[in-house]
Amino acid sequence: MKTRIQRRISCLLLLALTLGATAQTKVDYCQPEYVRSVLNKVAKWQLDNPKRRAPNDWTNAVFFTGLYAAWEVTQSSFMYGAMMENGKSTNWSPYKRFFHADDIAISSTYIDLYLIxxxxxxxxxxxxxxxxFVKEPYPVKGIEQIKYWWADALFMAPPVLVKLGQLIDRPDYLKYNDELYRQAYEMLYNKEEHLFARDLNFTIKNDRTDLFEANGKPLFWSRGNGWVIAGLARMLKELPSDYPERPFYENxxxxxxxxxxxxxREDGLWSSGLLDISAYPNGEVSGSGLICYGLVYGINSGLLKGKKFKRAACKAWKGLTNCVSDEGRVNYVQGAGDRPSNRDFSDNTELYGTGAFLLAGSEIFKMK
Known part of the structure; x- marks a missing residue:
């Protein structure tokens, strides 16, 4: 029979072995069932904690785009019900401005639900x-009728024009989108850095110090470039394989x-400002989620080949999940804006950040 001391020693040894085994257990962040559980948790938290925003504004548009992608891989009934209720609440209408990319973005989810x-x-x-949108000019002075004058627009409008053009057999919608996209590309794309300026205000060549990082490099916003690469992924998903302009978008x-x-970054995320990591205390989730989504779509579709892309994608997804609270709140999201910020986002969440996270997870779920 063991003495009290012997029993205590045995218990301590068992505890030590258990703790050691737990410490060695690694979470497989890309394992489908783990991804499914995270997507459900995050979506439920956001639906249970709505923001006071118009149900068809751009922030909700991004959230519901991510929610639909998450529903496709989880088939969670509460997600589908929420999307249908949101559409009914708006009478399936876009937001206020017919000419503004942000205000038609919600229509992407309407199309997806219509197809069902x-x-x-x-x-x-x-x-x-x-x-x-296609026939009438942009009715704001100074824009010169350029409808994709800022990087965000390349996520908001192109998938809608392409999807609707395909659905109702209007190839002119796809061609019009090509025209607008080329305008934005020529204005905003830096062909040396292979990154987009957020808008024309960030391409002016003069002595403005606010257009540069502290290290002297040009200012490129993480979320701005996230909008572009995620928008490209969403558009390429819809474009026919033999579409004449497809090679431009793929390149x-x-x-x-x-x-x-x-x-x-080493933590898997991207800084709010892309070219001066040391100037920003933490990664930012909305830009990082959009970038992660784009990368994983590229892997899954065969557009991106090589181990470096999969390593980067898995690293990004791990970094993103580390920003989710136990309840499912997506933190480290920069508020609405048009440029990088070096404030601490650790206690901030936004609908579009959750949407970006859900988009990324929906592709990670499918990654082999």
Whole structure:
């Protein structure tokens, strides 16, 4: 029979062995069931903690884009129900401005749901709005009728034009999108850095110090470039394989992906400002989630080949999941803006950050 001391020693040894085994257990962040559980947790938290925003504004548009992608891989009924309720609450209408990319972004989710439900009332308000978007000029002075004048627009509008053009057999919508995209590319894309300026205010060549990082390099916003590469992924997903302009979009996608992998942080994320990591205390989730989504789509579609992309994608996903609270709150999200910020985002969340996270996870789920 063991003495009390012997029993205590045995218990301590068992505890030590258990703790040692636990310490050695590694979470497989890319394992499908783990990804599914995280997607469900994050989506549920966000739906249970809504923001006071218009249900069809751009922040909700990005969230529901991510929610639909998450539903595709999880088939969670609460996600589908939430998307349907949101669409009904807006009468399936885009937001206020027919001419503004942000305000038609919600229509992407309407199209996705229409393809399942097949109810014309889910499509008609968008058809009417897109007809005006294509025909009428941008009614704001100084924009010179350029409708994709800022990087965010390349996520918000192109997938809608391409998807609707394909759906209702309007190839002119795809061609119009090509025209607008080329304008933005010529204005905003830096062909040396393979990154996009956020808008024309960040391309002016003069002595403005706010256009440069502390290390002297040009200012490139993480979320701005996240919008672009994620938007490219969403558009390439819809474009026919033999579409004449597809090689342009694919080459741009590969250039950006290669550059973004080069400047990834050790924690797996990307800084709010891309070219001066030391100036920013932590990674930023909305830009990082969008970039991660783009990279993993590239891997899954065969556009990106090589171990470096998969390593970067897995590293990014691990970094993103480390920013999620136990309850499912996605933290480290920069607030709405147009440029990098070096404030601490650790206690900040936004709908579009959650949407970016869900997009990234939906592709990670499918990665082999």
């Amino acid at each position: 439900e097949k109810k014309q009332k889910m499509l008609q308000p968008m058809i009417d709005t897109l007809a005006r 741009l996608f590969r250039q950006m992906a290669a550059r973004l992998v080069e400047i990834q």
